[in-house]
Amino acid sequence: xxxxxxxxxxxYSKWYNELVIKADLAEMSGVRGCMVIKPYGFAIWEKIQGGxxxxxxxxGHENAYFPIFIPKSYLSKEASHVEGFAKECAVVTxxxxxxxxxxxxxxxxxxxxxxxxxxxRPTSETIIWDTYRRWIQSYRDxxxxxxxWANVVRWEMRTxxxxxxxxxxxxxxHTAHATEKEAVEEAKLILDIYADFAENHMGVPVIKGxxxxxxxxxxxxxxxxxxxxxxxxxxxxxxxxHFLGQNFAKAFDVKFATKEGKQEYVWATSWGVSTRxxxxxxxxxxxxxxxxxxxxxxxxxxxxxPIYKGLxxxxxxxxxxxxxxKDLRKRDISVKFDKRDTHKPGFKFNEYELKGxxxxxxxxxxxxxxxxxxxxxxxxxxxxIIPATEIIEEISSLLVEIQDNIFEKAKAxxxxxxxxVNSYEEFKTLLEEKGGFLSAHWDGTSETEERVKEETxxxxxxxxxxxxxxxxxxxxxxxxxxxRVLFAKAY
Amino acid sequence: xxxxxxxxxxxYSKWYNELVIKADLAEMSGVRGCMVIKPYGFAIWEKIQGGxxxxxxxxGHENAYFPIFIPKSYLSKEASHVEGFAKECAVVTxxxxxxxxxxxxxxxxxxxxxxxxxxxRPTSETIIWDTYRRWIQSYRDxxxxxxxWANVVRWEMRTxxxxxxxxxxxxxxHTAHATEKEAVEEAKLILDIYADFAENHMGVPVIKGxxxxxxxxxxxxxxxxxxxxxxxxxxxxxxxxHFLGQNFAKAFDVKFATKEGKQEYVWATSWGVSTRxxxxxxxxxxxxxxxxxxxxxxxxxxxxxPIYKGLxxxxxxxxxxxxxxKDLRKRDISVKFDKRDTHKPGFKFNEYELKGxxxxxxxxxxxxxxxxxxxxxxxxxxxxIIPATEIIEEISSLLVEIQDNIFEKAKAxxxxxxxxVNSYEEFKTLLEEKGGFLSAHWDGTSETEERVKEETxxxxxxxxxxxxxxxxxxxxxxxxxxxRVLFAKAY
Numbered sequence: 001x002x003x004x005x006x007x008x009x010x011x012y013s014k015w016y017n018e019l020v021i022k023a024d025l026a027e028m029s030g031v032r033g034c035m036v037i038k039p040y041g042f043a044i045w046e047k048i049q050g051g052x053x054x055x056x057x058x059x060g061h062e063n064a065y066f067p068i069f070i071p072k073s074y075l076s077k078e079a080s081h082v083e084g085f086a087k088e089c090a091v092v093t094x095x096x097x098x099x100x101x102x103x104x105x106x107x108x109x110x111x112x113x114x115x116x117x118x119x120x121r122p123t124s125e126t127i128i129w130d131t132y133r134r135w136i137q138s139y140r141d142x143x144x145x146x147x148x149w150a151n152v153v154r155w156e157m158r159t160x161x162x163x164x165x166x167x168x169x170x171x172x173x174h175t176a177h178a179t180e181k182e183a184v185e186e187a188k189l190i191l192d193i194y195a196d197f198a199e200n201h202m203g204v205p206v207i208k209g210x211x212x213x214x215x216x217x218x219x220x221x222x223x224x225x226x227x228x229x230x231x232x233x234x235x236x237x238x239x240x241x242h243f244l245g246q247n248f249a250k251a252f253d254v255k256f257a258t259k260e261g262k263q264e265y266v267w268a269t270s271w272g273v274s275t276r277x278x279x280x281x282x283x284x285x286x287x288x289x290x291x292x293x294x295x296x297x298x299x300x301x302x303x304x305x306p307i308y309k310g311l312x313x314x315x316x317x318x319x320x321x322x323x324x325x326k327d328l329r330k331r332d333i334s335v336k337f338d339k340r341d342t343h344k345p346g347f348k349f350n351e352y353e354l355k356g357x358x359x360x361x362x363x364x365x366x367x368x369x370x371x372x373x374x375x376x377x378x379x380x381x382x383x384x385i386i387p388a389t390e391i392i393e394e395i396s397s398l399l400v401e402i403q404d405n406i407f408e409k410a411k412a413x414x415x416x417x418x419x420x421v422n423s424y425e426e427f428k429t430l431l432e433e434k435g436g437f438l439s440a441h442w443d444g445t446s447e448t449e450e451r452v453k454e455e456t457x458x459x460x461x462x463x464x465x466x467x468x469x470x471x472x473x474x475x476x477x478x479x480x481x482x483x484r485v486l487f488a489k490a491y
Numbered sequence: 492x493x494x495x496x497x498x499x500x501x502x503y504s505k506w507y508n509e510l511v512i513k514a515d516l517a518e519m520s521g522v523r524g525c526m527v528i529k530p531y532g533f534a535i536w537e538k539i540q541g542g543x544x545x546x547x548x549x550x551g552h553e554n555a556y557f558p559i560f561i562p563k564s565y566l567s568k569e570a571s572h573v574e575g576f577a578k579e580c581a582v583v584t585x586x587x588x589x590x591x592x593x594x595x596x597x598x599x600x601x602x603x604x605x606x607x608x609x610x611x612r613p614t615s616e617t618i619i620w621d622t623y624r625r626w627i628q629s630y631r632d633x634x635x636x637x638x639x640w641a642n643v644v645r646w647e648m649r650t651x652x653x654x655x656x657x658x659x660x661x662x663x664x665h666t667a668h669a670t671e672k673e674a675v676e677e678a679k680l681i682l683d684i685y686a687d688f689a690e691n692h693m694g695v696p697v698i699k700g701x702x703x704x705x706x707x708x709x710x711x712x713x714x715x716x717x718x719x720x721x722x723x724x725x726x727x728x729x730x731x732x733h734f735l736g737q738n739f740a741k742a743f744d745v746k747f748a749t750k751e752g753k754q755e756y757v758w759a760t761s762w763g764v765s766t767r768x769x770x771x772x773x774x775x776x777x778x779x780x781x782x783x784x785x786x787x788x789x790x791x792x793x794x795x796x797p798i799y800k801g802l803x804x805x806x807x808x809x810x811x812x813x814x815x816x817k818d819l820r821k822r823d824i825s826v827k828f829d830k831r832d833t834h835k836p837g838f839k840f841n842e843y844e845l846k847g848x849x850x851x852x853x854x855x856x857x858x859x860x861x862x863x864x865x866x867x868x869x870x871x872x873x874x875x876i877i878p879a880t881e882i883i884e885e886i887s888s889l890l891v892e893i894q895d896n897i898f899e900k901a902k903a904x905x906x907x908x909x910x911x912v913n914s915y916e917e918f919k920t921l922l923e924e925k926g927g928f929l930s931a932h933w934d935g936t937s938e939t940e941e942r943v944k945e946e947t948x949x950x951x952x953x954x955x956x957x958x959x960x961x962x963x964x965x966x967x968x969x970x971x972x973x974x975r976v977l978f979a980k981a982y
Contacts, residue, residue, distance in 0.1 A: 062533070063530065091599055095581060096578060118522065131521075155586040
């Protein structure tokens with residue numbers, strides 16, 4: 001009956017890999033580095049999509065779709081972008097296969113070689129700005145607020161389900177503005193949306209900040225980010241929003257006529273979150289018994305398991321449960337009444353615990369007699385007997401409580417894992433012994449950042465937006481510093 | 492103020508191309524054969540997606556996601572499938588680019604050649620059945636009812652927006668069953684869903700039927716289809732649902748243990764509709780003034796245009812319109828109040844007519860005084876003056892009426908363009924002079940089918956499910972035939 005799940009304390013990484021498989025979220029496919037997202041995992045992703053999509057639309061963004069292929073020459077047009085993205089990628093060189101003459105199978109038709117290779121998009125700035133040149137002529141065409149839900153490919157050598165895969169799903173927003181100020185405000189607005197969604201839907205507390213120059217998106221003037229902390233003390237970048245300045249407008253010659261009739265380059269942002277969020281979700285809340293899902297993203301919020309012998313008892317239980325199911329659905333609560341006779345209750349208890357269903361209700365002969373249900377919550381594993389007359393009220397409030405509780409729990413963990421350090425020795429010790437975010441002074445140079453990374457594997461996760469000015473000295477070089485930044489080992 | 496749209500009677504094909512561009516639905520990108528779906532076009536596609544997705548889920552299907560890449564060897568595993576799909580496709584041969592040594596730009600890194608080429612999926616049967624082998628062991632794992640929303644690539648030489656593009660968006664369902672009967676029922680269930688959606692959401696009347704052997708999906712034992720008729724008398728295949736037998740189960744060795752413990756191959760279906768539906772939608776209803784959209788798929792169902800001089804008048808109008816907008820939204824009617832002062836009313840009238848907004852409401856000074864609105868419906872172009880007290884009722888019933896009306900209109904056209912013919916001469920004459928579906932006897936051989944295609948360009952669109960047994964003789968060869976089939980020229 002056990003789940004045979006490795007304990008987090010034994011091997012966190014192994015626990016994660018096993019959980020993703022056992023909870024039926026995803027698996028690696030026969031194609032190197034590419035995953036299959038299984039129905040249960042995809043149902044969670046759909047909830048993430050749905051929630052974010054609504055927030056984007058409420059703030060005036062529209063969806064569109066751009067080609068999956070990017071001509072090789074497009075990538076070269078923005079100098080720093082090509083350095084960042086035109087390396088490990090899938091290259092389409094031919095457009096036809098044919099039967100081998102020796103009958104050995106199908107082979108690439110060398111007569112069907114493309115004049116210019118096509119890259120499977122690793123991100124779409126170039127193809128989109130090539131399009132925006134046609135769409136933007138005047139200030140009347142601005143702002144242009146567009147989002148795309150798409151698959152992208154980055155050829156990764158070391159892959160992990162959801163966290164780093166060759167192909168992944170994401171949304172990428174690409175906006176165009178008349179002024180620098182408006183573009184910066186857009187980048188920040190999106191950061192706020194990401195943080196709001198992470199905290200209030202996913203229950204994942206995040207720190208908002210900006211990236212250092214060396215961690216910035218290739219082609220951006222500023223990269224805003226939200227950083228989350230996993231239970232093993234490692235940070236995870238959960239979303240980024242880039243202020244791109246006029247870099248792409250210049251590379252693709254996108255100008256607009258101002259109200260005064262002058263020609264000016266357009267200002268840009270781009271921003272994205274991906275199926276990586278699934279990794280953040282799993283690693284923030286789950287425990288040694290399996291997944292723990294926030295009610296707002298749980299495909300099944302309530303599961304009802306009948307405990308019975310024989311069809312007669314099941315019928316009696318169903319008579320009571322069927323109207324409850326209807327009532328709950330009317331309240332937009334997703335509920336599953338698992339009547340399968342192919343599996344025993346213990347097996348089912350185990351399965352839904354593993355799958356992180358927030359509330360499990362059991363009902364047996366004695367409950368029928370007493371007019372009660374047994375209600376178990378996944379986050380605390382607590383069980384209570386609830387009178388049938390109070391069950392709907394109980395479920396409704398419990399869903400809210402669980403959503404809050406897992407967020408507060410994760411936040412308490414995060415808060416207790418932000419540590420101020422004032423010397424490099426202390427930094428190294430704490431990084432190994434405690435992990436989490438280390439708040440330290442840094443001299444602002446890429447050299448120091450690189451040195452810390454090489455010596456400790458920790459990177460600067462962000463310069464928090466909330467960080468206050470504070471006179472100090474770089475923990476490594478002793479040079480003056482005006483504010484603390486957050487270091488951590490990261491996924 | 493004119494739309495400069497070519498008339499359908501002048502050049503139907505040109506009219507279509509212009510309309511897709513001018514109504515802001517889509518455009519060709521800088522990548523050969525790949526389109527950009529613009530926000531307005533994509534909003535319609537999202538409604539199509541949303542409607543179908545709901546119907547799939549209500550019938551027990553779940554969404555999942557499979558890799559975009561298919562190893563070349565997978566395609567060869569099902570003999571007829573490889574013939575149909577492993578020809579014109581995008582082939583990934585390398586996974587890295589590098590800077591050219593002569594500084595001329597970026598080039599393919601020949602050291603990063605893939606051992607086995609990857610094909611960008613033209614359809615996903617092979618990669619999915621390779622996965623199902625791991626998922627299916629026992630009858631308890633069946634049926635497996637999975638759908639995927641995805642992009643696919645088929646290297647097309649001649650492309651047209653929505654109708655035939657190198658990359659397109661679609662959904663592909665892939666189901667696995669314990670028995671042949673259940674799989675056939677599934678294929679038919681999906682056909683019914685497609686037909687229901689086409690007729691009751693898109694307002695596009697369709698004929699359900701089966702394909703002849705030569706028009707079947709590569710790897711299928713039976714292909715069910717829905718066929719629509721465009722205004723130029725050409726047919727358009729709007730969706731297909733395939734009974735695949737055990738072909739893919741055998742090719743990928745997918746067996747299950749029956750209740751009795753025997754090992755048997757699994758039975759399969761696959762089915763799909765694509766962004767091609769957008770083409771069907773446009774060509775079925777639209778007219779020389781632009782797009783005509785069914786209310787159920789219109790991103791904007793009602794547009795309200797104020798006619799005013801000066802801010803004071805606009806304020807007075809807004810005071811009346813703002814509560815109306817709220818009221819309509821409460822009723823889930825999507826409404827846009829276009830207050831832009833950068834464009835004149837005439838320009839706006841034109842724009843929304845071009846974009847197919849079902850109901851246009853205008854309100855000016857005199858309407859304010861009289862307590863009325865001017866209501867214009869897009870389908871008939873009729874205008875009426877409606878008292879403000881009746882406006883909500885009027886809009887609600889008009890949306891239903893327009894939805895019905897455009898379907899009935901399309902159906903009447905379709906009905907008048909199904910013609911029984913009894914000789915090949917008559918067939919050829921009618922095909923040129925009238926077009927539409929020609930219902931004729933056929934001897935059941937691929938040779939005759941091929942001959943008709945070569946001589947007239949007409950193909951057998953389907954053997955209608957509703958066709959009755961009728962003794963007859965093939966119009967070409969005179970051989971006996973037991974039922975009529977539908978011929979047409981097609982997109």
